[in-house]
Amino acid sequence: MVEFDLIDDPTTPSLPSEVWEGSLAWPMTLTMQAEFQRFYDCVVQGNRRANLTRILEPMDFWEKHLWDSLRGVLPFLSGEVPLPDSPRLVDIGTGGGFPGIPLAIARPDWSLTLLDSTQKKVRFLQAAIAHLQLSQVQAIAGRAETLGALRPYRGGYDVALLRAVAAPSVCLGYARSWLKPGGWAVLYRGQWRDEEQEDLQQGLQGFELVTIDAFVTPQTQATRHSVMLRRLSSG
Template sequence: MTVTLPWQELPLNAFNEAQKAQCEAFYQILLAQNKTLNLTRITEPLEFLEKHLWDSLAGLWHLPPSLTIPPSARVIDIGTGGGFPGVPMAITYPDYGITLLDSTQKKVLFLQTVIEQLSLSSVEAIASRAEEMGQTPQHRETYDLAVVRAVSSPVTCLEYALPLVKIGGIALLYRGQWTEEEAAQLAQVAPQLGGQAIATIPYETPLTHSIRHSVYLQKTHPTPPQFPRRVGVPQQRPLSF
């Protein structure tokens, strides 16, 4: 039985009718594969709309005025899992060139199916670790935007993201709750990685009124060559100040 998305309950003006059809197809593929791949705990239609589609795009909608994303931006979604926020971004902003990065080969194979069936011609899925990608010349400091959603601590996420971002580019961390301690630590650690904290924007999800935060940093100078550190170290020994 096909489950349809209740668009009328949560109007998403970002999507035209063709893009809604792509979201529907994405949802069906996700439901079909989720039982064996454990891609997400969020499978109810309305939850999917709010907590996956809407939430994936909110970080772009709240972009501070001082930051800009080029129309044909090169974007990397680090630890994408089931494709969030990268796939909703790819549907909404088809001119973006998006790399979906995950360390689990089975999830990447799923994403390659999504890319093919949704005809997302400017999207690729890669099975690798951010620590490895950040030290690879064809990826290091080449992205306009790196996004990290629900992966690890803020400082660890930043060590994954900033080495991949070009000077002038943006690292966007999707967070739930946010503390002054986290903000202070991130602001102090960012310069070690070549970045600067720009803004943290809080907002509510439209239906459940849950608090979310988008944390924006800008790449201001090259990341020192020792970062990111080898696989596993950023999570085991987060940078401090």
């Protein structure tokens, strides 16, 4: 078993905290920024033992992992799209903990389940969760289509997050069994092409497409999309 003994490492480069201001239409406290730095420390350390991410340069990590994780669900963060009190979210195919851990830091009142099929990544996530004292977060290993059919996971979640996991129709197949009726599936995508739209339409059974939110990243000016869908009460 690979153990991850994570520490607060003062030698890890600092994230560019000043770039938060004005880059996201949602308040970012100094406490949150400090916790993002601690999570960055964890990822830098964990990456030496597990292939978590190739994006480790501080500005790139900030934009492509932290900022992107939050921006993808900005309608929930801002309250534009309301969620129940203390909502339950599942991050399917979380990898190194994105977007789940950044969201847990930003919204400690949200309960998050981080799911990945790779045991080594899940062991890292469990160590990071303990180090960051994120009591509302759990990390589990398994396949989405298998665990989603079991209690306590089946039909128990308000939001399913899928970031760069698979084709849109496959993502909806993964998310379907986890969500409550009326729950949300959020697909984090880069470009949104015609073939992805066609694939999505083929996999919409049990969902309605609510919006495709296109936005541009603040540093590299890259186009990203957040595709938001609602789970129907039947289907």
